[in-house]
Amino acid sequence: MDDGQLLAQVARGDGRAFRDLYERFADRVFRFALTLLRNRHLAEDVVQETMVAVWKGAGSFTGRSRVSTWIFGIARHQAYRALRDEAKGERIPEERGEEADPCRAVEREVRVQRAVAELPPEQREVVFLAFYEHLPYAEIARVQGVPEGTVKSRMFHAKKRLAEVLRS
Amino acid sequence: MTCDQARGLIPLYAARALSESDGAGLIEHVSRCTVCQTELVEAMQLGHELRATFGRLPGAPEGTWLSVAARTVGMPLLQVDLGSEMAGLSLNVGATRTGTPITGSLSILGREVPVLRI
Numbered sequence: 001m002d003d004g005q006l007l008a009q010v011a012r013g014d015g016r017a018f019r020d021l022y023e024r025f026a027d028r029v030f031r032f033a034l035t036l037l038r039n040r041h042l043a044e045d046v047v048q049e050t051m052v053a054v055w056k057g058a059g060s061f062t063g064r065s066r067v068s069t070w071i072f073g074i075a076r077h078q079a080y081r082a083l084r085d086e087a088k089g090e091r092i093p094e095e096r097g098e099e100a101d102p103c104r105a106v107e108r109e110v111r112v113q114r115a116v117a118e119l120p121p122e123q124r125e126v127v128f129l130a131f132y133e134h135l136p137y138a139e140i141a142r143v144q145g146v147p148e149g150t151v152k153s154r155m156f157h158a159k160k161r162l163a164e165v166l167r168s
Numbered sequence: 169m170t171c172d173q174a175r176g177l178i179p180l181y182a183a184r185a186l187s188e189s190d191g192a193g194l195i196e197h198v199s200r201c202t203v204c205q206t207e208l209v210e211a212m213q214l215g216h217e218l219r220a221t222f223g224r225l226p227g228a229p230e231g232t233w234l235s236v237a238a239r240t241v242g243m244p245l246l247q248v249d250l251g252s253e254m255a256g257l258s259l260n261v262g263a264t265r266t267g268t269p270i271t272g273s274l275s276i277l278g279r280e281v282p283v284l285r286i
Contacts, residue, residue, distance in 0.1 A: 014282050015241035022236060027227030034225055037272040047228045048235050053238040112221045131215050132222040137180065154181050162214060165227055 003067035011058035022051055025068075028133065029075045034123055035128045036079045046082060052069040069139045072129065076143055083121075111118055115165040123158035169217040174204045181208065184213035241271075251275070259284075 003024065007018035029050050033043035053063055053074050116124060122144065129143060136156045139153070141148040174197045181194055192258040198205045220245030248259040261271045 004192075012282050013271065014273070016273075018241055019233070019237075022233060026232060030228035030232075031222060031225040035222065040226070040229075044229055044232055047232050051236045052239050102273070108217070109221060109224075112217045116218070116221065127218060128222060130185055131181065131218040134183055134185045136185045152176060159179055159211065159214065162218075163210060166214070166217075 001099075004063060006023070007054075007058050007067050011057065018055055021054065025071055026051065028068075029071065030098070031132070032072060032075055032125075032128055033079050035116070036076075037082060038117060042079075042082045042086070046075055048076045048122055049078040065142050066135075068133060068144050069135065072133070072135075073143045073145075074151055076125065106140055111166060115162050118165070119158055119161060123154045123161070127155045127158050127162075130155060130163075171197075171201060174198065174210070175224050178204070178211045179215075182211035192205065196247055200203050246283075 001020075002129050003021070006017050006024075010021055026047055030043050030047050030148065033046035034040065037043055037046070050071065054071060057074075061067070065073075093163045116127060119127065126140055130137075133141070137148050137151045139149045144151065170204065174194055177186060177190055177194045181191055186194070194208075198208050250257045254276045254277060257272065257277065258268070270286040271282065274283045275281070
């Protein structure tokens with residue numbers, strides 16, 4: 001069963017379908033939120049809020065984009081809300097960023113992690129959605145709510161920056 | 169295809185998000201352009217490393233589903249499944265913050281149809 005069919009069942013109130021959809025997306029949304037927020041507790045909140053919104057809003061999905069685009073769009077909205085709350089002092093994250101474990105990670109991997117972490121959030125999103133989720137620019141543009149050209153520009157600058165950092 | 173056009177497509181190719189026809193056009197271009205060829209190789213290497221890095225991030229914590237379930241379908245209190253592979257009836261009772269939703273579904277030859285939602 002594809003994501004669209006599963007979401008249609010969720011829209012009819014099928015709890016088992018919702019659990020299946022959760023299993024398909026929870027880890028991916030968590031990693032996306034973690035990439036953006038660099039905080040596990042906030043990322044878990046984003047997964048919760050996103051999946052509750054998916055349950056409530058499944059009936060409003062029109063099918064004009066991929067299901068994953070729709071879900072990552074919700075997750076992005078929730079992640080930026082968490083960032084705004086944090087900026088207003090409503091939430092105090094318990095950890096600042098995902099620190100690599102030098103015992104478990106090779107030096108190169110640590111450098112890649114750090115290079116990604118140093119990108120502006122919008123560029124980090126593009127890199128995650130393109131390289132990990134394999135979303136084309138048009139779908140990333142829908143997630144970010146910007147023109148496709150902006151996504152291309154963000155990818156260009158992200159790739160340039162990553163290449164510079166990793167070459168140095 | 170020009171070098172500018174190729175440079176726009178290289179990150180997508182490295183991300184495996186390029187259509188087959190665009191991918192074929194890009195490969196045709198890089199086969200006779202060493203500058204774009206070098207850029208493609210670097211992008212492929214970067215893509216490989218990024219996928220590995222993102223893939224090693226942890227998944228959602230175990231208890232997250234229970235928190236989501238309590239706000240949506242309900243924490244499972246009771247689940248009854250009757251029937252065989254041909255046809256069956258499933259009844260679920262859950263607990264949410266606002267009540268105890270009861271859902272039932274009928275399955276016939278593997279197709280499940282919701283029949284009850286209270």
